[in-house]
Amino acid sequence: MNNAVFGGVWANKKKPKREHMGEMIRLIQQQLKKLELGMVFTVKQLGDQLTFIPVYLLAAACDKPAISLVQNTPEPNAGYGCSRCEMEGVTVYTGKTFIRVFPLFPGQSLLDTRRSNESYDKAMDLWDTQTSVLSKVKLKKFISQTRGYLGQCHLRNLKYFDVGRFTVLFSQS
């Protein structure tokens, strides 16, 4: 793979749990934050000239389950599981199985419902006020107030990171 930088590798038979991924992303974010400050690189195309260059994360390629772990949102088939919007979604029967879909209803605009840094920050303000352990019922209501954010998305601390728009959907099939 050309021009790829690996921030971390999860070497296990199972995908990482949410808390494992959170910690991996937090560590990667710390390194990316240092790159944002800029470093001196030897640039081959400039005749090996030493050049000061800041580096920014602009996008991440993830499959759907990975997006939910990176953004710290529910699984893609759960309520508020869409990586792009903050709708709860509805469950529909396809004739074979049940799936969750996130349709726009009349009068709704995608711009009104899309995930953003601003709405993420509001959700984190709610999390900051939440100090007690919630019952299952109260937790479900609280998660609907946070529009599905289950906790911090560590990449939000990066300069050009935009929650909801940073991901490029990647599929192995």
Ligand SMILES: [Zn+2]
């Ligand atoms: Zn959506």
